[in-house]
Amino acid sequence: MLIVQKYGGTSVGNVERIEAVAKRVIESKQEGHDLVVVVSAMSGETNKLLEYAAHFSTTPNHREVDMLLSSGERVTSALLAIALEAEGYAAVSMSGRRAGIVTDAVHTKARIEYIDTTLMKKELKEGKIVVVAGFQGVTENGEVSTLGRGGSDLSAVAIAGALEADLCEIYTDVDGVYTTDPRIEPKAKKLDKISYDEMLELASLGAKVLQSRSVEMAKKLNVNLVTRSSFNKHEGTLITKEDKIMEQPLVSGIALDKNQARVTLRGVTDKPGIAAEIFKKLADCNVNVDMIIQNVGHDGTTNLGFTVPQNELEMTKAAMSELRASDVMEYDSDIVKVSVVGVGMKSHSGVACKAFDTMAKEGINIEMISTSEIKISMVIQAKYGELAVRALHSAYQLDK
């Protein structure tokens, strides 16, 4: 098999850990696989460099920031190649440029446009383990670019897609994707498999294993993604196409998002254009609106509700104030969003009903509801968040 493995900053945090990663890579090599290994910067390095830059400017030139930050992954890739060769395995490190990763020119959050795999293929053919500096690429005019948060995962997925690898393994410090956060519900179970869409809902809902961008790309490029721990040998979670998952569970997981605030506008005149005006204003201010609920009203007025990230609440208030709408708005940041996710619910009725019933049994008032084909999200008071997660986890028998 051709396998792309990605090791994050914690997994390569010091020379001893890099040595452990080398051993792990070698085990895969000994099993007969061809390997491309994507590495992040040693943990702490990127922040150190950003602190240096912050000494000079709070708004450093993004092009220079990319030049600065890209050095961290280069160091790790060279060190891992040296570690592999020290154990007698031919290896070659590559910067994003050498790996052929071409991006657009939006520095610090570039998007991968294409990958020229010529050099990687040549080295793989010669039997070498290819070690690629993650998180980075090069623009069409030859400048170093970086891919933003979660960039090394993206590098790995994109490379796996371009090389048509059999598997893309993302090594982190957790065992895989769980039915819910084990710190909230100790009975949470690791999932063996999950579909891209479910993972997308879970990722965007606060499961910190993988960023949405990587899962989206894996889905688009049809990459079989595995997330597993670099600190033990447990099997991880395979994220793949829905039709590859035989036994479709009704519900895969429960997510809790504590970073939301609720905004409500009561008694809006129920005529066209009001909602458009509000959300256009918010979009102009780069506020990421999540749930939007509008109820049918009576007396020609309606209630409009939506949620925004908590750290964008002040921005939201300012924007509403410019629209002279702030006086009739209600803001509540003391809420959380609980979500039930599962592709199985598409074809099953009663899933939503069970969620509401569970909330009722626990005496939890649901303030907002939003549903999609594979997700039910509920906004509730913050203090009930963990209780709701545990109750739902049990109601859908995820601990079984």
Add this chain to the structure above:
Amino acid sequence: MLIVQKYGGTSVGNVERIEAVAKRVIESKQEGHDLVVVVSAMSGETNKLLEYAAHFSTTPNHREVDMLLSSGERVTSALLAIALEAEGYAAVSMSGRRAGIVTDAVHTKARIEYIDTTLMKKELKEGKIVVVAGFQGVTENGEVSTLGRGGSDLSAVAIAGALEADLCEIYTDVDGVYTTDPRIEPKAKKLDKISYDEMLELASLGAKVLQSRSVEMAKKLNVNLVTRSSFNKHEGTLITKEDKIMEQPLVSGIALDKNQARVTLRGVTDKPGIAAEIFKKLADCNVNVDMIIQNVGHDGTTNLGFTVPQNELEMTKAAMSELRASDVMEYDSDIVKVSVVGVGMKSHSGVACKAFDTMAKEGINIEMISTSEIKISMVIQAKYGELAVRALHSAYQLDK
């Protein structure tokens, strides 16, 4: 004027010092000059990276070492560009690759083959301060290479040559080139000007301001080189063509080299081929032989003497042992080499005589003598080294 400035590791050792360098660069810019600034890695960085590599292997792949080490200068160049922009000056950092520095493929000690100045010229034309990561280039097939010890000086000189810059300023932690080491002779004077050839003799004789490679390249490319301190505003020393130095002093400086060992082979059969055999063997073992003296003998035998660096003495002994010559060799590492350097001595007699006379007056026995057009070197017992330097310094009135 177009000026290339180079700041070493100590000068950019932390963010405060980088800020000071930025101020200095801006002063030159305000004087109306176009500027290319070459920077080293922050002091300590390169050693830290080498230690990381040493954890895995005592003989890491040189290609990977270059990938590893080249990151240090990239960081500094980005930080300096950010610092300059924070002060309102347009700046752009460049890796060796972006600066167009193409080298041969001898990793960790590559030689610059040519510089494609297109991009640097374009940015300079737009009024930007170009900040180049020193010490590095790129091979013809696109791999990162580094230039070895003193590599950032080389980058600066080569860029100055390629751009036909008016001046190449090398900033270090010393004020310039002195008539001798001020720690040995406090009356040592800073030289305003010195010729390439004199500097070459001084550099190879242990004056630590500049490496021979950089001076050789400056001479070849006709680059006006200035060495000065980044910690004060003193004028430095201009290293230039001989004919640009109007008042030619007889003697420019006295150098002391403590890193030599003397090897003597007594009673060699005085026939062709003996010396050739010995020095071929030493060359094969990469021993850098410095002085070579052979006296005309009598009785058909002769005495052959030479010096080698102290840390290559064991290698020398081993090589001689293979030639079965070790039993008749004498080794003495308790010696130093004192040299009197000056282009003026070419056209003046009596310079050598004064040197020998001075040694005699101090009761110092001269064990070996070697002269060139602009240099007189004497091997003496180590304990007399400093005394000899002071006596010669005074005899040639260098303190006046």
